[in-house]
Amino acid sequence: MSTATAEHHDHDDHHGPAKGWTRWLYTTNHKDIGTLYLLFSLVMFFIGGGMALIIRAELFQPGLQMVDPLFFNSMTTMHALVMIFGVVMPAFVGLANWMIPMMIGGPDMALPRLNNWSFWIMPFAFLLLLSTLFMEGGGPAGGWTLYAPLSLQGGDNLAFVIFAIHFMGISSVMGSINIVATIFNMRAPGMTLMKMPLFVWTWLITAYLLIAVIPVLAGAVTMLLTDRYFGTSFFSAAGGGDPVMFQHIFWFFGHPEVYILILPAFGIISSIIPTFARKPLFGYASMVYATASIAFLSFIVWAHHMFTVGMPLAGEMFFMFATMMISVPTGVKVFNWIATMWRGSMTFETPMLFAIGFLVMFTIGGLSGLMLAITPADIQYHDTYFVVAHFHYVLVPGAIYSIMAATYYWMPKWTGNMYDEKWGKIHFWVSTVFLNVLFFPMHFVGLAGMPRRIPDYSMQFADWNAVATIGAFGFGFSQLIFVYVVLKCMKGGEKATTEVWEGADGLEWTVPSPAPYHTFETPPPIR
Amino acid sequence: MLFVLRWLGVVSAALAGQNAFAALGDVNMTVGVTPISQEVYGLHMLIFWICCVIGALVFAVMFYSIFKHRKSKGAKAADFHESTMVEIVWTAVPLIILVAMAIPAARTLIAMEDTSNADVTVKVTGYQWKWHYEYLDSGVSFFSSLDAEHAAARQVGSGVDVSQFEHYLKEVDNPLVLPVGKKVRFLHTASDVIHSWWVPDLAVKKDAIPGFINENWALIEQEGVYRGKCAELCGRDHGFMPIVVNAVSEEEFDAWIAERAPVETMADAGAQTVAATTEDDDADREWALEELMARGEPVYAAACAACHQANGQGVPGAFPAIAGSAVVTGPVDAHIKTVYVGVAGSAMGSFANQLNDVDMAAVLTYQRNAFGNTVGDTIQPAAIKALR
Numbered sequence: 001m002s003t004a005t006a007e008h009h010d011h012d013d014h015h016g017p018a019k020g021w022t023r024w025l026y027t028t029n030h031k032d033i034g035t036l037y038l039l040f041s042l043v044m045f046f047i048g049g050g051m052a053l054i055i056r057a058e059l060f061q062p063g064l065q066m067v068d069p070l071f072f073n074s075m076t077t078m079h080a081l082v083m084i085f086g087v088v089m090p091a092f093v094g095l096a097n098w099m100i101p102m103m104i105g106g107p108d109m110a111l112p113r114l115n116n117w118s119f120w121i122m123p124f125a126f127l128l129l130l131s132t133l134f135m136e137g138g139g140p141a142g143g144w145t146l147y148a149p150l151s152l153q154g155g156d157n158l159a160f161v162i163f164a165i166h167f168m169g170i171s172s173v174m175g176s177i178n179i180v181a182t183i184f185n186m187r188a189p190g191m192t193l194m195k196m197p198l199f200v201w202t203w204l205i206t207a208y209l210l211i212a213v214i215p216v217l218a219g220a221v222t223m224l225l226t227d228r229y230f231g232t233s234f235f236s237a238a239g240g241g242d243p244v245m246f247q248h249i250f251w252f253f254g255h256p257e258v259y260i261l262i263l264p265a266f267g268i269i270s271s272i273i274p275t276f277a278r279k280p281l282f283g284y285a286s287m288v289y290a291t292a293s294i295a296f297l298s299f300i301v302w303a304h305h306m307f308t309v310g311m312p313l314a315g316e317m318f319f320m321f322a323t324m325m326i327s328v329p330t331g332v333k334v335f336n337w338i339a340t341m342w343r344g345s346m347t348f349e350t351p352m353l354f355a356i357g358f359l360v361m362f363t364i365g366g367l368s369g370l371m372l373a374i375t376p377a378d379i380q381y382h383d384t385y386f387v388v389a390h391f392h393y394v395l396v397p398g399a400i401y402s403i404m405a406a407t408y409y410w411m412p413k414w415t416g417n418m419y420d421e422k423w424g425k426i427h428f429w430v431s432t433v434f435l436n437v438l439f440f441p442m443h444f445v446g447l448a449g450m451p452r453r454i455p456d457y458s459m460q461f462a463d464w465n466a467v468a469t470i471g472a473f474g475f476g477f478s479q480l481i482f483v484y485v486v487l488k489c490m491k492g493g494e495k496a497t498t499e500v501w502e503g504a505d506g507l508e509w510t511v512p513s514p515a516p517y518h519t520f521e522t523p524p525p526i527r
Numbered sequence: 528m529l530f531v532l533r534w535l536g537v538v539s540a541a542l543a544g545q546n547a548f549a550a551l552g553d554v555n556m557t558v559g560v561t562p563i564s565q566e567v568y569g570l571h572m573l574i575f576w577i578c579c580v581i582g583a584l585v586f587a588v589m590f591y592s593i594f595k596h597r598k599s600k601g602a603k604a605a606d607f608h609e610s611t612m613v614e615i616v617w618t619a620v621p622l623i624i625l626v627a628m629a630i631p632a633a634r635t636l637i638a639m640e641d642t643s644n645a646d647v648t649v650k651v652t653g654y655q656w657k658w659h660y661e662y663l664d665s666g667v668s669f670f671s672s673l674d675a676e677h678a679a680a681r682q683v684g685s686g687v688d689v690s691q692f693e694h695y696l697k698e699v700d701n702p703l704v705l706p707v708g709k710k711v712r713f714l715h716t717a718s719d720v721i722h723s724w725w726v727p728d729l730a731v732k733k734d735a736i737p738g739f740i741n742e743n744w745a746l747i748e749q750e751g752v753y754r755g756k757c758a759e760l761c762g763r764d765h766g767f768m769p770i771v772v773n774a775v776s777e778e779e780f781d782a783w784i785a786e787r788a789p790v791e792t793m794a795d796a797g798a799q800t801v802a803a804t805t806e807d808d809d810a811d812r813e814w815a816l817e818e819l820m821a822r823g824e825p826v827y828a829a830a831c832a833a834c835h836q837a838n839g840q841g842v843p844g845a846f847p848a849i850a851g852s853a854v855v856t857g858p859v860d861a862h863i864k865t866v867y868v869g870v871a872g873s874a875m876g877s878f879a880n881q882l883n884d885v886d887m888a889a890v891l892t893y894q895r896n897a898f899g900n901t902v903g904d905t906i907q908p909a910a911i912k913a914l915r
Contacts, residue, residue, distance in 0.1 A: 023802045062689050062695060063681065063688075063689040064682065064683045064685075065683070068683060068842065069766065070763045073760070073765070093688045103870065108832060116796065118901070136843050137845045141762075142760065142762075142785070143760045147720075147721060148757075149719070149720050150721065150762055153720065153873065153874045196703075205534070236738075237737055237738020238737075242739075243721060243736055243737060244739070252606075277596075278598070279604040279605060279606070279608070280606070280608040281608065282607070282608050282609065283609050283610075284608070285606070285609070286614045308758075308759075309731055309741075310733060313640045316636060319628070320632065320636070321634070324628070325625070326628060327625065328621050328622055329622050331617065334585065335585075338589050340590045341603070341828070342592050342596065342604070343596055344592075344602070344604045344605070345596065345597070345598045345603055346597045346602070347599070356589075358591055360586065363585060363586075368578070369576035369579065370815070371575060371578060373569070374570055374628065375572050376566070376567045376570055376635040377632075379567070379730065380567055380730060383725075383732075384758070401811065404642050415815075415891075439877045443554075444553065444554035444555075445553075447554065447556045448555065449727045449758050452760075452763060453765060454756075454766030456696060456766050456767070457696065458695050458697050460553050462690075463553075475796075
């Protein structure tokens with residue numbers, strides 16, 4: 001028995017990736033699947049970005065120049081669905097696939113075949129979703145929040161959207177189960193929970209959030225489906241239902257979802273800043289506790305998205321106080337990162353630039369979030385461009401920048417080649433300038449009274465909208481630099497060392513670059 | 528702490544409200560014209576300055592570190608990586624700031640929710656895509672939709688330079704008239720999907736939800752015209768259902784109410800487009816085809832064109848065409864029912880309360896004989912009256 005195992009083991013060592021396209025279809029290798037997720041996310045980034053540019057092009061000037069308002073609404077709806085479910089979430093799962101086994105000294109994900117399936121559901125889910133754009137009546141146009149009864153009014157795209165959401169949900173839940181199973185079962189001996197890199201911790205907590213709330217979303221959209229096609233009245237007052245109940249259920253999913261989109265980013269930043277400050281992460285334990293607190297709070301703040309629906313005063317008070325509380329653990333995180341930088345020995349390669357960009361602009365988004373928590377003021381901010389500015393500041397220089405930082409940071413490990421530092425830095429600076437030109441003016445027009453989700457607006461908002469559109473096109477096209485740098489790095493370049501970065505710490509920096517197809521088949525010793 | 532915050536509030540109000548920021552009306556929240564809107568503005572500026580101070584401190588430390596502690600300047604990395612004391616401090620200090628902030632916010636919130644002892648009550652009903660106002664004390668009611676000139680200008684390819692309109696997309700046919708110095712209570716509801724009635728100068732934003740009634744109130748202190756918009760995505764023309772509030776003196780308001788007939792309809796209210804006198808609304812007489820056609824055309828423009836389009840072609844897959852429609856060119860009863868009752872589970876609501884007998888008969892007749900439809904028959908107002 002033991003001989004047979006040894007032989008089999010031997011055989012595995014020489015076993016590389018399969019040849020041809022079936023490698024990608026049948027793969028159960030965490031690195032291959034990670035790559036698939038990341039490339040999928042990159043493609044969707046340009047599809048969702050294209051939609052954003054259509055939105056911004058129409059908003060360049062007052063008056064309707066290009067699109068029908070209904071198509072405009074379906075662009076805002078699809079842009080959000082694609083960016084949330086097709087870009088940020090798959091990118092984080094891709095990074096988890098690549099990095100978690102290597103970070104904890106495990107050979108692969110715990111459930112490799114499930115892993116393959118989690119990925120391959122995604123392209124079909126998005127095929128379903130995007131196909132609605134070519135149907136009679138167009139894509140969903142009721143906003144990504146799918147509020148009843150508006151979402152029930154459209155054509156049959158609703159059924160496609162709901163099934164697409166179910167598929168994405170199944171994919172996310174399976175991916176999360178896999179991540180939880182991997183973290184609890186595949187750690188190298190000696191890799192205790194409190195030794196795990198923060199990225200592993202934040203993903204562990206994110207995975208639990210996903211498992212908890214994706215079924216809630218599934219329930220909500222299924223009720224929409226039966227309301228639309230099977231005569232139920234969950235959300236119709238005429239039939240004894242309640243349209244506001246949909247919002248409560250949706251945001252019980254939706255608010256934790258917001259943290260699903262940012263917690264892994266916290267993990268990434270917590271890896272990158274210590275590396276380039278050449279100093280260990282400050283307050284590791286408090287970072288773990290802060291993440292857990294944010295996750296807990298995310299379940300009890302959902303109705304702050306609904307301060308205008310007419311809740312009882314006590315409800316509004318509770319959700320105001322609970323929401324304000326979130327800024328405490330979030331603040332702790334920002335302070336810890338700054339303390340990590342403090343008296344370090346910093347260099348500013350591209351990953352560090354993106355990490356600092358994250359830190360600065362995520363803080364701006366966090367502060368506008370604190371403003372939004374003040375309920376009386378929120379009643380003025382609600383559903384205006386101020387909110388659009390707020391969540392784009394936390395999602396674009398937040399989630400998206402962390403993904404780019406992670407890509408630059410770990411790409412040498414993935415490909416074995418250093419990326420082009422000069423173009424990486426250009427990418428950062430051009431993106432950052434245009435990003436602020438794009439999103440900062442949205443604060444102004446929002447405060448001045450411009451509602452969100454409108455295809456046309458009054459003259460007083462014209463100047464800042466024109467500025468924002470210029471920023472949007474600049475930001476959009478500067479992402480082509482990113483594609484260029486990634487493709488160039490995949491093709492070749494200066495060979496990366498094992499450690500890659502001078503200050504790098506962690507198990508992923510102990511394997512050669514590029515990382516072999518199988519790593520840590522025997523567990524590494526943990527200091 | 529509280530003292531400091533109150534002081535900060537005063538400074539920010541002085542700084543922002545009166546002079547410095549007042550000029551920046553297009554980049555900041557309006558101060559508004561109600562006691563609540565002024566309180567809300569004060570809270571907004573207070574939390575804004577708090578955020579600015581926090582942000583400035585955080586960024587100052589961060590950028591000091593970025594410029595000072597860099598390897599190229601020979602900085603050697605220290606090795607400290609935890610301090611319970613520091614962690615406690617930067618948890619506790621924000622907590623204290625939050626508690627201090629929560630107190631004035633809660634006070635304003637309580638005041639906002641107090642809708643008791645109102646002098647005037649207006650029921651506001653959201654429709655796709657217009658508002659209906661009903662003064663519950665006097666029974667005056669009317670629809671309020673986007674001004675016809677703006678509605679024409681905002682079409683794709685209209686060729687109209689919209690910058691000629693001073694209040695582009697913020698002008699309506701019938702503004703809501705309210706008295707100043709009186710506590711006005713709003714009751715919000717909707718007939719089809721969720722809308723949200725928002726007038727920034729009143730700091731009133733409340734969702735209008737079908738089947739439910741929400742309350743809100745405003746005490747306007749200054750005469751003037753205040754403009755707002757629907758704030759909740761409500762379908763295709765969400766961006767085109769503005770709100771105009773005309774705040775007038777109490778005497779003017781009373782006179783305005785007095786001269787209005789207690790029950791009005793859209794066609795009456797939209798008097799600019801439809802010439803309506805009581806004689807013209809005689810539902811019992813026989814109407815000629817030409818008469819109905821002439822009357823039906825503007826009603827179609829006001830009531831139907833938003834979805835079914837001005838050319839009657841609809842939007843494929845979303846809104847059916849009128850031209851060549853089986854319903855419109857088919858039996859009279861089914862056609863009447865579609866408009867009078869609506870179509871369950873679709874955007875087609877009931878127009879029974881939106882159109883009077885003559886208007887509905889006219890628009891039905893118009894649909895049957897326009898856009899290439901040539902049914903040739905008329906639907907008489909009497910037939911609609913019989914349904915009521």
